[in-house]
Amino acid sequence: MRVRSMPRGRSPPPPGAVATPARTSVLAAEAVSDLGPPFQELDHAGPPVVALGKFDALHVGHRALAAKAAALGSPYLVSFSGMAEVFGKAPTVPLTAPPDRRRVLRNWATEWAKAGKGEYTLEERVFPFAAVRPLSPEDFVLLLADQGVCGIIAGSNYRFGYKAAGDAALLQELGSKHGLVVEIVDIVMSSDVMHGQMKRVSSTRIRECLAMGDVDEAAALLGRRHRAVFVPTTPRPVGGVKDNSECVVPRQWLLNRLPADGTYVASLTLAHEASGLAVAHACAEVEVGSVGVRVPGGSELTLLLASLELGAPFQLFVDF
Numbered sequence: 001m002r003v004r005s006m007p008r009g010r011s012p013p014p015p016g017a018v019a020t021p022a023r024t025s026v027l028a029a030e031a032v033s034d035l036g037p038p039f040q041e042l043d044h045a046g047p048p049v050v051a052l053g054k055f056d057a058l059h060v061g062h063r064a065l066a067a068k069a070a071a072l073g074s075p076y077l078v079s080f081s082g083m084a085e086v087f088g089k090a091p092t093v094p095l096t097a098p099p100d101r102r103r104v105l106r107n108w109a110t111e112w113a114k115a116g117k118g119e120y121t122l123e124e125r126v127f128p129f130a131a132v133r134p135l136s137p138e139d140f141v142l143l144l145a146d147q148g149v150c151g152i153i154a155g156s157n158y159r160f161g162y163k164a165a166g167d168a169a170l171l172q173e174l175g176s177k178h179g180l181v182v183e184i185v186d187i188v189m190s191s192d193v194m195h196g197q198m199k200r201v202s203s204t205r206i207r208e209c210l211a212m213g214d215v216d217e218a219a220a221l222l223g224r225r226h227r228a229v230f231v232p233t234t235p236r237p238v239g240g241v242k243d244n245s246e247c248v249v250p251r252q253w254l255l256n257r258l259p260a261d262g263t264y265v266a267s268l269t270l271a272h273e274a275s276g277l278a279v280a281h282a283c284a285e286v287e288v289g290s291v292g293v294r295v296p297g298g299s300e301l302t303l304l305l306a307s308l309e310l311g312a313p314f315q316l317f318v319d320f
Contacts, residue, residue, distance in 0.1 A: 034131040038148040039076060042121040046073035049151035049181075050144060052158060055079040055124070057095040057203040058104045060223040061155070061188035066108060068185050069153045070120045077105075077122070080129040095206055097229035097255040099315065103276075104224070137166030141174040151181040158184075190221060213260035215320040228293070229255045230316040231273065232308045245297040247305045249316060254292070259320055263287050267319040268295065270304055274313060280304050286318065293318060 039048035049072045051065040062077070069075035084091045096104060105122045113119045132140060140161050144152065152175055160166045166174075168184045175182030192199045199205065201221050209218040210226065219225045230253040251258075263285055270280045280301040287294040295302055308314060 034128050035143075035147060036125065039125075040074070040148065042074035042123060043119075045070075045075075045118075045120060047150035048076060048148055049073035049153060050076045050078045050125075050149050051153040052078050052160065053155065054203065056092075057206050057222060058101060059201050059203065059206060059221050060190075061201040063108055063223060064188050065153050065155060065185055066105075066122060067112065067117075068183055069151070070109075070112065070118070070122065072151045072153070072181065072183065075120060075122050077124045079124070079126055080132065081126045083129045086129050086133060094256045095203055095210075095226075097227070099231075099255070099273075100227055100229050100317075107224070134162055137161030137170055138174055140166070141171070141178055141180065145178050145180055149180065151183070153183050153185060156184050156187055207257070210257055210259045213262045213264075215259050215264060218259070219320075225267075225319040226259065228258050228318045228320070230293075230318070231255060232310055232312045232314070235310045236308070247295045247297070247302050248292050249295060249305060249318075250292040251290075252292075253316075258288050258293070261289050264320050267317075268301055269317040269319075270301055271315050271317065272313060273315050276315075279314065 039050070041047060049069040051062075051069040053062060053065060055062050055077050056079075066075055066077060069077075101124065105124070109120045109122050132143070135143060137160055141152075152171065154160075154168060154171055156168050158168055158171065160171065172182045172184060174180075188201045189198045190201050191197075192205075206218050206221050206226075209215070209221065215226055230249050232253050234250075234252045236250065264287075266284065266286045268282050268284060268286070269278050271278045280299075282299045282301040284296055284299070284301075286296075295305060304314075305316065
């Protein structure tokens, strides 16, 4: 049986703190309509607790935030969409493909269950950044409280509120003021072999590793092998299949980031898009290039890949 760390409902403020009722500003009230339904308890796990971050990579640092949220109540990962567009920048290619995120979260929960830490349902919420950007740090905390949140988890370097005016210390102060439990998690560090020093785990580091073709270091930071996901969303380019001896999976089908051009030993799985059930699997030496991923022939997987066309209900997973 799981022991809850938080009581149902909003937690009382720490000793000495003066709790004030949640009150949403005009700006926060306007943002509520864009945020979806209030947060709910998941599988009798306790009151909603949100971990705040960008969560692009879902790396080991993000896993630490999620684990802390799960230890306190019903865990949600809260991130923000449209940040690049708001700041006039080009959107970055995601590190973890959108349809693969559920698998990663499910695997985290499975790891925790095997370690005897309880069984959890881990959910994600994505807030439109344009809706919450104008909020002051206090209005943002009040918004979360009015959405049913009872606890907040963030990294020690987390910034929030308009123009990133709030930091971890202010988040704790505002949480205490408004009756929310706030836990700050230390940054997860890992060894940077190339530079001989400890550096924080980050999505930026993972992008750098992939750009250099260092898939082993990327896997260490992710806590799993980097998975590229392909879906046949466009017609296959001419010349994708050569004499049935090899198959090129085109970049146009790619949903996330590939490592640098080069040759890699990879695991390839072709799966039904709806169910996720594997149809074929192979381990092969693949070549990443400008046109996509070149897969050698001689296997059932290659034959199936060669037959894929626009709209086929399959996904290809390439684990580097």
